[in-house]
Amino acid sequence: SRFNEIYSNEIRNSSRYGVNVDDTNFQSNTFYMNHFFDNYENAVDDGTDNYWDNGSIGNYWDDYWDRYLGVDLNDDGIGDVPYNISGASGSQDLYPIWDDGPGENHPPNWDQLPVDQIVEFGALFSYKVLAYDHISGIDHYWINNTNNFDINENGDITNISALSIGTYRLEVRAYDPYDNYCSALFNVKTQDTISPMWGTTPTNQEIEYNTPFSYDVNASDLSSIDHYWINDTTNFQIDINGTITNVGTPDSGIYYLEIRAYDPSNNYCSATIIIEVLSEDEEEGEGDGPGISSYGLVSLTLYSLASISLINIMLRKKFKTS
Ligand SMILES: [Ca+2]
Ligand SMILES: [Ca+2]
Ligand SMILES: [Ca+2]
Numbered sequence: 056s057r058f059n060e061i062y063s064n065e066i067r068n069s070s071r072y073g074v075n076v077d078d079t080n081f082q083s084n085t086f087y088m089n090h091f092f093d094n095y096e097n098a099v100d101d102g103t104d105n106y107w108d109n110g111s112i113g114n115y116w117d118d119y120w121d122r123y124l125g126v127d128l129n130d131d132g133i134g135d136v137p138y139n140i141s142g143a144s145g146s147q148d149l150y151p152i153w154d155d156g157p158g159e160n161h162p163p164n165w166d167q168l169p170v171d172q173i174v175e176f177g178a179l180f181s182y183k184v185l186a187y188d189h190i191s192g193i194d195h196y197w198i199n200n201t202n203n204f205d206i207n208e209n210g211d212i213t214n215i216s217a218l219s220i221g222t223y224r225l226e227v228r229a230y231d232p233y234d235n236y237c238s239a240l241f242n243v244k245t246q247d248t249i250s251p252m253w254g255t256t257p258t259n260q261e262i263e264y265n266t267p268f269s270y271d272v273n274a275s276d277l278s279s280i281d282h283y284w285i286n287d288t289t290n291f292q293i294d295i296n297g298t299i300t301n302v303g304t305p306d307s308g309i310y311y312l313e314i315r316a317y318d319p320s321n322n323y324c325s326a327t328i329i330i331e332v333l334s335e336d337e338e339e340g341e342g343d344g345p346g347i348s349s350y351g352l353v354s355l356t357l358y359s360l361a362s363i364s365l366i367n368i369m370l371r372k373k374f375k376t377s
């Protein structure tokens with residue numbers, strides 16, 4: 056067959072080829088304004104000098120969009136890049152029929168798909184997402200949560216307000232100039248892993264027997280102090296403000312008290328102090344008790360020194376007389 060014009064046909068649903076030119080004697084025929092849909096392969100041309108457009112309009116190919124990144128950026132109804140016909144002849148449709156609306160309709164793609172992020176409570180959040188659009192470039196980025204986050208023209212995401220502990224579900228989009236976009240979902244998890252710190256390290260305490268006791272400890276945390284804790288709740292208690300008081304009348308003696316301050320995420324700081332409850336005797340009067348008072352100790356030492364001196368004198372005397 057030679058010098059035929061094949062036009063305005065709808066060629067669809069072939070399990071093999073929409074058009075198969077398998078004979079080199081099939082020569083100098085022109086295909087135009089045909090519509091190719093849903094064929095296994097739209098066309099194969101092993102013929103000779105066949106044309107797949109009439110010089111101003113070609114055919115509609117349903118795989119033009121994804122196979123050739125088909126676009127009609129100048130909106131003239133003709134695709135801006137040729138459609139290649141399979142087969143030995145190397146034919147091309149130079150004017151493929153294509154209407155993709157204003158500009159083009161290929162969405163951008165993510166360079167790397169955004170992934171979940173973890174940020175320490177109180178720290179600044181910063182994460183970069185990147186998309187590309189080989190046809191018309193990225194126009195802008197968008198984020199669903201603008202109360203807490205901002206995304207700039209480069210895809211840098213930062214927090215614009217304090218993030219509370221928990222998980223933020225974010226959607227980001229990258230738009231091209233024609234409102235085509237790609238979208239991705241990811242989580243930003245804010246967590247507190249830093250323990251509270253003592254304002255002043257708790258110190259050892261002395262209590263007089265049967266006397267109300269109150270000792271205030273204080274810790275702070277970027278998040279907050281959730282509660283205080285002590286190990287000995289038989290004799291002592293600690294309130295929400297860190298004030299330790301006695302429960303009942305603790306016996307005289309030594310108490311090892313561990314004190315902890317917790318933040319809401321269960322991190323804590325700990326300190327162990329000695330609380331000495333003085334005995335009733337000691338409380339009644341200093342120096343009068345059966346124990347050796349500090350005054351007594353000094354007297355004893357002085358007395359000892361005096362005794363040694365006396366012995367020295369006696370020894371010298373003895374040496375002289377002999
Ligand atoms: Ca065009
Ligand atoms: Ca267009
Ligand atoms: Ca695009």
Ligand SMILES: [Ca+2]
Binds near residue numbers: 248249
């Ligand atoms: Ca903390």
